[in-house]
Amino acid sequence: MAGNLLSNYVQVYVMLPLDVITVDNTFEKADETRVQLQKLVEAGADGVMIDVWWGLVEGKAPGVYDWSAYKQVFKLVQEAGLKLQAIMSCHQCGGNVGDIVNIPIPQWVRDVGEANPDIFYTNRRKMRNIEYLTIGVDDQPLFQGRTAIQLYADYMKSFRENMAEFLDAGVIVDIEVGLGPAGEMRYPSYPQSQGWVYPGVGEFICYDKYLEADFKAAATKAGHPEWELPDDAGEYNDTPEKTQFFADNGTYQTEKGKFFLTWYSNKLIKHGDKILDEANKVFLGCRVQLAIKISGIHWWYRVPNHAAELTAGYYNLDDRDGYRTIAHMLTRHRASMNFTCAEMRDNEQSSEAKSAPEELVQQVLSAGWREGLNIACENALSRYDATAYNTILRNARPQGINKNGPPEHKLYGFTYLRVSNELLEGQNYATFKTFVRRMHANLDYNANIDPLAPMERSKPEIPIEQILEVAQPKLEPFPFIENTDLPV
Numbered sequence: 127m128a129g130n131l132l133s134n135y136v137q138v139y140v141m142l143p144l145d146v147i148t149v150d151n152t153f154e155k156a157d158e159t160r161v162q163l164q165k166l167v168e169a170g171a172d173g174v175m176i177d178v179w180w181g182l183v184e185g186k187a188p189g190v191y192d193w194s195a196y197k198q199v200f201k202l203v204q205e206a207g208l209k210l211q212a213i214m215s216c217h218q219c220g221g222n223v224g225d226i227v228n229i230p231i232p233q234w235v236r237d238v239g240e241a242n243p244d245i246f247y248t249n250r251r252k253m254r255n256i257e258y259l260t261i262g263v264d265d266q267p268l269f270q271g272r273t274a275i276q277l278y279a280d281y282m283k284s285f286r287e288n289m290a291e292f293l294d295a296g297v298i299v300d301i302e303v304g305l306g307p308a309g310e311m312r313y314p315s316y317p318q319s320q321g322w323v324y325p326g327v328g329e330f331i332c333y334d335k336y337l338e339a340d341f342k343a344a345a346t347k348a349g350h351p352e353w354e355l356p357d358d359a360g361e362y363n364d365t366p367e368k369t370q371f372f373a374d375n376g377t378y379q380t381e382k383g384k385f386f387l388t389w390y391s392n393k394l395i396k397h398g399d400k401i402l403d404e405a406n407k408v409f410l411g412c413r414v415q416l417a418i419k420i421s422g423i424h425w426w427y428r429v430p431n432h433a434a435e436l437t438a439g440y441y442n443l444d445d446r447d448g449y450r451t452i453a454h455m456l457t458r459h460r461a462s463m464n465f466t467c468a469e470m471r472d473n474e475q476s477s478e479a480k481s482a483p484e485e486l487v488q489q490v491l492s493a494g495w496r497e498g499l500n501i502a503c504e505n506a507l508s509r510y511d512a513t514a515y516n517t518i519l520r521n522a523r524p525q526g527i528n529k530n531g532p533p534e535h536k537l538y539g540f541t542y543l544r545v546s547n548e549l550l551e552g553q554n555y556a557t558f559k560t561f562v563r564r565m566h567a568n569l570d571y572n573a574n575i576d577p578l579a580p581m582e583r584s585k586p587e588i589p590i591e592q593i594l595e596v597a598q599p600k601l602e603p604f605p606f607i608e609n610t611d612l613p614v
Contacts, residue, residue, distance in 0.1 A: 133532035134567035135575050136522045137172040139211055141504075141544035144177065144219060145227045146199060151182040153195040156202065163206040165550045169559045170571040173209030173299070175541050177309070180216045180281055181229045188234055188270050189280070193288040200289065204297045207573075211300035211417075211541065214285070214405070215309055216278050218257040222308045222318065224507075224543075230256065235277070238268055245274075247307075247314050248334040250357065255314045255331065257307045261397045262336025279404040286408050293412050299578060302417040302464060303398075303405045310421040311398050311452070313390075315437035316362065325425035325479035326363035327372065328437035330356055332390060344389050353382055359437070366426060366433040378431055391441035391448065392590055395455050399587065402459045406584040413578040415462055415500065420452065420490065422467030422506055424475070424483035442489075447600040450493035454596045459584045462538060463494045468503035468521045469514040485603075487521055491535070492603035497596075500538035508543060510554040512614050515561040519610035526611035527567060535604060538576065540565060557614055564612045 147153055166174065176199065183191050203210050220228035230236065236256060239245045245263050246254040263274045272280070282301075292298045305311040315328035322328060332341065332355060345353040358377055360369035367373055377383040398418055405416050426434045435442045442448025456463055470483035487503075494501040503521060505514065522537045542549075542558075549558060566572070 130529060130531050131527070131567045131569055132572065132575070134523060134527050134536065135569055135572060136537050136565045136567075137539040137575060138170075138562045138565050139173045139175050139209070139539060139541040140166055140171055141541055142174050142176045142199075143545055146176065147179070147182060147195045149182070149227060149229055151185065151192055151195050153198040156198065159199065159202055160206075162545050162550060163202060163208060165555070166545070167206055167208065169555070170562045170566060171208065172539070172571070172575070173211060174203055174545070175211040175213065175300075175302075177213045177215040177219065178285065179219060179229045180214075181218065181231050183284075184281060185232045188272075191281075191284040191288070193285070197288070200292050200297065204292060204295065209299045210292065210297050211302060212285070212289075212298055213302040213309055214278070214282055214304050216258065216281065216304045217307050217309055231258070235259070235269060242268065244334040244336060246334065247331045249320075249329045249331050250333050250355075252333065253320055255307070255317055255320070257314055257317070257319075260334045260337060261393050262334050262340065264397055264400060266336060275400055275404060278401055279408065282405055282408040286412070293414065296413060299414055300417055301405060301409055301414050302419060303401055305398050305401060305418055308421070310419045311394060312421045312438040312440070313394070315439070316434065320362065322362040325434070325476075325481065327360060327366055327369070327426060327433040329362055330359055330390065330437050332393075337393070340393070341386070341389060345385070348385060350382070350385070353385065356383075356386060366429060366431050369433075372431040372433040372436075374430075376431065378436065387436060387441045388594070391439050391451070394439040395452060395593060396590070398452070399455050399458070402456075402461055403584055403587075406459050406581065409581050410583060411580045413580055415578060416459055416581075417462040417464050417502065418456065419464045419466070420449065422465060422483065422486060424467055424470065424486045425479040425481045427482040427486050428480040441597075445600055446597050447489070447493055448597065449490045450496065450596045451593050453494045453497040453499055454593050455588060456499055457497050458586075458588050460582070462500035462502055463490075464502040464504065464541070465490050465494075466504045467506040468518045468540065469505035469507070469509050471513065471517055488524075488603040488606050491521065491524070491537075492601070495535050495604065496601070502539040502541065503537055504541045505543050508546070508548075510549065510557060512557065515557065515564075515614045516610050519561070519564055519612060519614070520607060522565060523610070524604060524606040526607055560614045564610075564614055568612065
C-alpha cells in the first residue's frame with residue numbers, strides 16, 4: 127500500500143530569502159539560516175531553492191567569478207540533508223513583486239549599455255529596462271567579444287566547475303535556467319519600475335535596434351517590407367479595449383498582427399531553446415534536471431485577446447495554445463517547466479481584471495503533461511492559509527490520490543515562496559507542516575523519491591514550424607477536481 131501511495135508523493139521545496147547573501151556577495155546569516163533549514167527539515171521539506179545572482183558572482187570584472195559565499199550556503203544545505211534547486215539568475219533583483227533587495231546585473235555589462243543602450247529591453251517610447259539583456263543581443267559579440275548567450279554559458283560553466291562537490295554528492299538536483307526578468311521566460315512587459323500597475327495590459331518590448339532590425343528582415347522575407355512593429359497597442363496601464371491592437375476585430379486578428387505575434391513569441395522560444403542547449407552541454411553527465419520558469423499572467427485571460435499574455439510573449443488565444451509550443455520545445459532538452467500562481471482561486475481576483483488563474487494553471491499544466499514533461503509549480507504571493515494550501519494540493523494531484531499506483535497526473539514538485547520567520551512560527555508553521563505531509567500523500571519524508579539519471583545530450587533542434595503545429599487545435603485541459611481529497 128505504502129509503495130503505491132509513494133507514487134502520489136510530490137516533493138516540496140522552499141525558496142530561501144532573497145537576501146540570504148548580501149549585496150556585497152558575503153554570507154553573514156549562517157546562524158539564522160541554519161535554524162531555518164533545521165525547521166524545514168522538521169517540517170519534512172525535501173529541499174530549498176536559491177537564486178544564484180550573476181550580478182554578485184561575476185560582478186567585479188568579466189570572467190572573474192567569486193563563488194565563496196554561495197559555497198558556504200550550499201554547505202549548510204548539505205549538512206542539513208536537504209536537496210538544492212539552483213536558479214541561474216542572470217536578471218536584476220529589484221523592481222518586481224516582493225523584491226526587498228537590489229542586485230543589478232554586473233556593472234561591466236551595464237557599462238556597455240552606457241554607450242549602447244540598445245543592449246537593454248526597450249519599449250516603443252524608448253524607455254530602457256536594465257533588468258535583463260534584450261533577446262536581440264543573444265548572438266551579438268558586444269561584451270568584450272562575447273555574446274549574451276556566451277556570458278550565460280560561461281557563468282554556468284564556472285558554476286559547474288566550482289560546485290562540482292555538491293553536484294557529485296547529489297545535493298544539487300535542479301538547475302533552473304533564468305531566461306528573462308524575474309528569472310522567467312518572458313519579456314519585461316509589466317515593469318513596476320516604469321509605472322505599470324495591475325491589471326494593465328503591459329506593452330510589447332521589442333523596440334531596441336537589434337529586434338527592430340530582426341523584425342524588418344523577417345517581414346521583408348515574408349514579402350511585406352512595409353510592415354512595422356505595432357504602434358497601436360497602447361501603454362502599460364491601458365485596458366485592451368482602449369487600444370486598436372487588442373480591440374474586438376483589432377490588429378491582433380489581422381494578417382499583419384498575427385505575423386508580428388508569431389515572430390515575437392517565436393523569438394522567446396528560440397531564446398529559451400538556445401540557452402537550454404548551452405546549459406545541457408555544461409551539465410552533461412550530472413544528475414540534475416534542467417528547468418525553466420513560465421510566468422502566470424492570469425489577468426485578461428477571460429477576454430478573447432488575452433492582452434497581458436500577448437505582451438509578455440505568450441501567444442495564447444482561445445483557439446491557440448501558447449504554452450504547449452513552449453512545452454514542445456522543452457521536450458528536446460527533457461527539461462521541466464515551473465509554473466506559478468498555483469495558490470490562486472478565481473474568486474479571490476477582482477472582476478475588472480478578467481482574471482482566471484485556475485483556468486490558466488489548468489491549461490499550462492495540461493499542455494506540459496501532454497508533452498510528457500515534469501511540471502513543477504510555485505505560489506505567486508506569500509500565503510499561510512488553508513485555502514491557498516488546499517488549492518495547491520488540488521493542482522498538485524488534479525484527480526486526487528490513486529491508492530493503486532501512480533495518479534494519472536501529478537506535479538513533479540512544488541516550491542513554496544518563501545522562507546521567513548513568519549512562516550516558521552506558531553500556527554503558520556503548524557499549517558505548513560500539515561501541508562508538506564499532505565503533498566507527500568501523508569507519507570514520511572523520503573530521500574529516494576524521483577532519482578535522477580545522468581544528463582544526456584539534448585536531442586536535435588526541433589524546427590520552429592514543427593513546434594508551432596502543437597498550438598492548434600487547442601485541446602481542452604484535463605479535468606481537475608474542485609477541491610483536494612487531502613486538505614490541510
